[in-house]
Amino acid sequence: MPLLEINDLQTHFRTPDGVNRAVDGVSFQMGEGETLAVVGESGCGKSVTANSILRLIPEPPGKIAGSIRFRGVDLLKLSDKEMRRVRGNDISMIFQEPMTSLNPVLTVGRQLGETLRLHQRVSRREADARAVEMLRLVGIPEAKRRLGEYPHQLSGGMRQRVMIAIALSCRPKLLIADEPTTALDVTIQAQILDLMKDLKAKVGAAIILITHDLGIVAEVAERVMVMYAGRKVEEAPVEKLFRTPRHPYTQGLFGAVPKLGSSLAGNLTKLAEIPGVVPSLKQRICGCVFATRCASATDLCRQSAPALELKAPGHLAACHFAPKEALAA
Amino acid sequence: MLAHIFRRIVATIPVMAIVALFVFSLLYIAPGDPAAVIAGEQASPEDVEKIRKGLGLDRPFVSRFGEWSWHILQADLGTSMFTGLPVTQLIVQRLEPTLSLMVVTLILSITIAVPMGVIAAWKAGTWVDRGLMAFAVLGFSVPVFVVGYVLAYVFALELDWFPVQGYTPLSAGFWPWLENLVLPAIALGCVYIALIARITRASMLEVLQQDYIRTARSKGMGQSGILFVHALKNAAVPIVTVIGIGVALLIGGAVVTESVFAIPGLGRLTIDAIVRRDYPVIQGIVLLFSLVYVLVNLAVDVIYTLLDPRIRY
Ligand SMILES: Nc1ncnc2c1ncn2[C@@H]1O[C@H](COP(=O)(O)OP(=O)(O)OP(=O)(O)O)[C@@H](O)[C@H]1O
Ligand SMILES: [Mg+2]
Numbered sequence: 057m058p059l060l061e062i063n064d065l066q067t068h069f070r071t072p073d074g075v076n077r078a079v080d081g082v083s084f085q086m087g088e089g090e091t092l093a094v095v096g097e098s099g100c101g102k103s104v105t106a107n108s109i110l111r112l113i114p115e116p117p118g119k120i121a122g123s124i125r126f127r128g129v130d131l132l133k134l135s136d137k138e139m140r141r142v143r144g145n146d147i148s149m150i151f152q153e154p155m156t157s158l159n160p161v162l163t164v165g166r167q168l169g170e171t172l173r174l175h176q177r178v179s180r181r182e183a184d185a186r187a188v189e190m191l192r193l194v195g196i197p198e199a200k201r202r203l204g205e206y207p208h209q210l211s212g213g214m215r216q217r218v219m220i221a222i223a224l225s226c227r228p229k230l231l232i233a234d235e236p237t238t239a240l241d242v243t244i245q246a247q248i249l250d251l252m253k254d255l256k257a258k259v260g261a262a263i264i265l266i267t268h269d270l271g272i273v274a275e276v277a278e279r280v281m282v283m284y285a286g287r288k289v290e291e292a293p294v295e296k297l298f299r300t301p302r303h304p305y306t307q308g309l310f311g312a313v314p315k316l317g318s319s320l321a322g323n324l325t326k327l328a329e330i331p332g333v334v335p336s337l338k339q340r341i342c343g344c345v346f347a348t349r350c351a352s353a354t355d356l357c358r359q360s361a362p363a364l365e366l367k368a369p370g371h372l373a374a375c376h377f378a379p380k381e382a383l384a385a
Numbered sequence: 386m387l388a389h390i391f392r393r394i395v396a397t398i399p400v401m402a403i404v405a406l407f408v409f410s411l412l413y414i415a416p417g418d419p420a421a422v423i424a425g426e427q428a429s430p431e432d433v434e435k436i437r438k439g440l441g442l443d444r445p446f447v448s449r450f451g452e453w454s455w456h457i458l459q460a461d462l463g464t465s466m467f468t469g470l471p472v473t474q475l476i477v478q479r480l481e482p483t484l485s486l487m488v489v490t491l492i493l494s495i496t497i498a499v500p501m502g503v504i505a506a507w508k509a510g511t512w513v514d515r516g517l518m519a520f521a522v523l524g525f526s527v528p529v530f531v532v533g534y535v536l537a538y539v540f541a542l543e544l545d546w547f548p549v550q551g552y553t554p555l556s557a558g559f560w561p562w563l564e565n566l567v568l569p570a571i572a573l574g575c576v577y578i579a580l581i582a583r584i585t586r587a588s589m590l591e592v593l594q595q596d597y598i599r600t601a602r603s604k605g606m607g608q609s610g611i612l613f614v615h616a617l618k619n620a621a622v623p624i625v626t627v628i629g630i631g632v633a634l635l636i637g638g639a640v641v642t643e644s645v646f647a648i649p650g651l652g653r654l655t656i657d658a659i660v661r662r663d664y665p666v667i668q669g670i671v672l673l674f675s676l677v678y679v680l681v682n683l684a685v686d687v688i689y690t691l692l693d694p695r696i697r698y
Contacts, residue, residue, distance in 0.1 A: 112602055144604035151603075156596040161618045161693055171604045206694040222604065 057128050059262050060086040060109070060230060065122040067101075067108045074338035078104040080286040081122075088229070091256065091263045093277035093294070095270070095309065099334060101286040102266045106232045109264075110143055126230070145175040148223040152235040154216035158207040164191075165203030168222050175226045190221040193258075194251060213244035220251065224259055231256075232264045237272070249276065270310065274298060279370075282306045285334050285345040288364065292371040302367050302378035305330070305346045344375070352377060386690065393686055397679050404675040405457065408668045409450050412440065422662050436466075440664070457672070463665035467658075472669040475654060482552045483650035486573065486642065487635050489566045494574040494581060495628065501578070502585020502624075503612050509590055517582065524579035529638050533572035533645035540568060550647040565648075573642040577631050584627045588620035595619070621692045629685035636674050 067079040079101040086092055094102050107113050108120050111131065124131040131142065151157045159167060168190060169183035178186065184203060191199035194217040207215055216236060223231055233252065237245040253276055256263060267273060273280055273294065280297045282290040282305065290303040301307045308330040332349035335341055343358040344350070350357065356376055364374045368381035412419055420437035421428075428436075441449045456463065462472035505517040541549040547568050553561040592598065593616055601615045643652030651670060658666035689696050 110603055112599060140605045140607060142605070143602070144606075149603045151596060151600065153596050157600045159597040159601065159615050159619070160695060162615070170606070174605050208695050219600075222600075 058085040058125075059088045059090070059127060061123075061125040062109070063123045063125070065105065065108060065120070065124065067104050067113060067118060067120050070117045070119070071338070077286050077337045079108060080337070082283070082286070082288050083122075084281055084288065084291065086230070086262050086264070089256075089260050089262050091265060091276055091278050093273040093280045094264060094266045094283060095268065095273060095280060096283035097309075097330070097334065098268075100283045102283055103234050104286075105283070106149065106234050106264065106266060109232060110147055110149055111139055112149075141175070144171050144223075144228070145226045146228055147230045147232065148226070148228040149232040149234065150216070150219045150223050150236045152238050154212050154219055154239060157219055158215055160207055162206075163203065164205050164207065164210070164218055168203075168218070168225060171222050171225050186225065187221075190225050191218070193224075193255070194218070194221045195247075196221075212240055213247065216240060216244075216248055217251065220248070220255070224255060224261070227259055228261050230264070231261045232266075234266045235268065236265075238268065252276070270298075282309070285341075286337055287345055287374070288372075289346065289375070290371075290373040291364075292368075292373075296368065296371050300368075300371075300379075302371065302373040303346075303375045304350045304352060304378075306373075308349075346375075389690065390687055393683055397683055400679055401676065404679075405454060405672065406450065408671050408675070409453055411668060411671070412442070412664050413446065419662065419664060439466075462669035462672070465658075465663055465666050467661045467663045467666075472665050475666060476651065476669055476673060479649065479651045479654045481554060481650075482648045483639055483643065483652065485552075485555065485562065486566055486569055486639055486648060486650065487632075489563070490570040490574045490577065490635055491628075491632075493567075493570045494577045497574070498578040498581035499585050499617075499624065502582040503589055503617060505582065505586040506589030506593060507608070507612055509586075514586075518586070521579040521582045524575040527575065529572055529575065529641045530645050532575050533569070533642060536568045536572055537646065550645075552648045552650070569642050569646040569648060572645065573635060573638045576634055576638065580631050580634070581624065581627055585620065585624050588623045589616055592616045592620045618692060622689060625685050625688050625692065629682045632678055632681045636678065 062085070063083050065079055065082045066077070069076040069078055082101075082105055084092070094105065096102055104113065109124055109126075109131070111120065113120055120132060122132070126142065126147065131139065134142070158164075165184060165187050168187040169180065172178055172183045172186055173180070187203055188199045191202055196202055196214060196217055202210075202218075207218075210218065220236075236252070237248050240248060249272060252263070255261075263276075265272070265277060277294050280290075280292060280294050281288055282297075282303065284305050290297070290301065290306045292302075297306065298310075301310055330349060335345060335348055341361070343360060344353070344362050347353040347357040354376075360376075362374045362376045364372045365378075365380075367373045367378050371381075418433075420433050420440060420442060424433045424436050437443055441452070453463070460473055462476070464470065465472055465475055468475070501517050501521070505514045508514045537549055540546045548565050551565060553565050555562045589612075597619075598611060598616060601611050606615070639650070640652035640655055642648070643650045644656065651673075654666065655670050657663070658670065
């Protein structure tokens with residue numbers, strides 16, 4: 057049984073000028089301990105997908121449909137109380153903004169210990185001891201003293217370490233990291249990334265990593281899912297995607313088709329700009345969602361939506377014209 | 386922290402000095418000749434002169450103010466011109482009912498208004514929110530005496546749950562004391578509750594949008610923990626500020642409430658003193674209320690630093 061199995065996830069927001077289909081029919085699976093990177097332009101629904109898994113979408117105006125099976129249990133069918141037992145315990149999350157993701161008026165120790173006390177029967181003292189242990193694990197010096205400090209006394213990198221400590225304190229099976237390093241400067245980014253890799257080995261959690269940084273993808277991910285306009289347009293093991301991106305959108309993101317044999321990340325790290333704008337998510341699009349911006353779009357693309365198809369072993373893409381490798385029967 | 390509190394206490398001294406100067410000047414800036422007014426219409430010029438001397442109006446302002454201030458520092462607020470009793474004694478006699486009324490109102494208002502605002506913010510945009518806020522507007526717009534009479538009529542005369550009026554001292558027992566104060570406190574607290582509830586809602590609405598609330602939710606925290614621990618503490622600074630400022634409303638409203646519910650407190654004393662132009666009593670009361678107000682806002686300032694670790698002086 058896969059750890060996580062998402063089927064036809066649809067997260068829509070009701071807005072005054074129509075329904076915003078932020079996520080429209082996304083499906084994917086994850087195995088235990090696997091690292092999946094999710095990439096795509098701003099606004100393509102990466103965060104909404106992540107937040108939908110933990111049901112952190114405000115409802116209303118949001119509405120989540122489809123199924124999100126975590127170890128076989130559909131999270132969308134759980135009661136609020138059952139869902140609270142999943143959050144922070146089985147599945148936890150780190151966010152993009154370390155400066156604002158911690159509560160400014162509660163101490164670090166309180167915010168760390170709280171998660172433990174919510175999910176495990178531990179006394180305040182035990183929680184404190186575990187909190188110190190977690191802070192050490194994420195590489196925060198003078199952990200004991202930090203317990204009594206407030207977030208504003210810590211740097212951005214330290215705060216993100218605290219967030220990671222909170223997220224991992226109950227040893228979750230799945231960690232969702234929504235651009236965990238975007239707001240940090242480059243050297244700190246590298247440290248946080250190393251820390252995540254290191255902890256992944258220790259804790260053994262599966263990770264969904266949302267990022268704009270192809271360098272990070274190449275370095276940590278095993279599989280990559282490319283999203284566009286609320287849909288999954290391509291998914292492949294990381295080497296395959298970097299070597300032969302099959303969807304024109306992915307190719308656009310990578311700037312150019314990387315030459316075979318060039319090193320994985322090569323010299324490109326940030327996603328490239330693609331000319332044109334993302335279509336409004338408020339109208340139904342009948343053809344391919346990318347047709348309006350695709351250089352090689354034909355009438356077929358504008359009239360019928362390409363299904364996600366296996367183009368090579370383990371390599372899915374939603375494009376009528378994506379080259380197909382001969383699949384072994 | 387302690388140094389900060391000490392500095393704030395010291396800073397209240399000039400404030401109180403200015404208040405004292407203003408209160409003292411009342412006698413001079415009030416229209417008409419106070420001595421003549423007090424003496425009455427049939428008084429002879431000699432009588433008026435005697436009263437003028439008694440009030441010290443014949444001496445220079447500065448020396449008179451110095452002397453008056455010196456006495457005040459020793460808790461001597463002068464003598465009532467009407468009853469001839471020391472003002473301090475008159476105030477002390479009437480202090481308990483008023484203080485009781487204000488404290489009960491304060492506690493009652495906060496315990497009603499804060500949860501009201503929190504729930505309204507949580508349920509923002511729903512009928513629960515609209516209902517609570519409509520209630521708050523009502524509380525704001527209906528005068529104290531109207532609320533007072535309606536409450537007394539319904540809950541005291543018709544239902545007989547509470548006494549209609551009067552006051553029982555605390556020394557006679559907690560429940561009898563409280564029983565007499567519930568209706569007046571609700572009447573007096575209406576405006577205050579409305580004010581606090583609205584500010585709580587506004588402040589909470591802003592806080593609930595913050596990233597750290599999403600973090601708390603992602604940890605598996607329940608709704609009440611999110612609202613009352615993670616959010617309320619962040620929303621507290623404006624709430625506490627309004628609670629402090631609103632004490633002025635209570636002081637004004639207490640006078641009216643006491644007369645509606647026949648509570649023998651400072652309100653009655655104030656009205657009598659104003660009607661009789663009993664200046665020393667008026668001065669004493671104004672000074673006392675000012676002191677209470679200054680102290681409350683001093684407390685508010687100290688509470689800020691307890692609530693928000695980022696506030697440092
Ligand atoms: N609470 C909400 N109400 C209405 N629309 C929303 C809400 N949250 C997200 N959306 C919409 O969902 C769409 C996808 O947003 P999302 O945050 O998932 O993008 P993203 O891929 O994470 O982008 P970024 O890279 O900038 O983080 C956007 O069009 C956004 O306007
Ligand atoms: Mg995002």
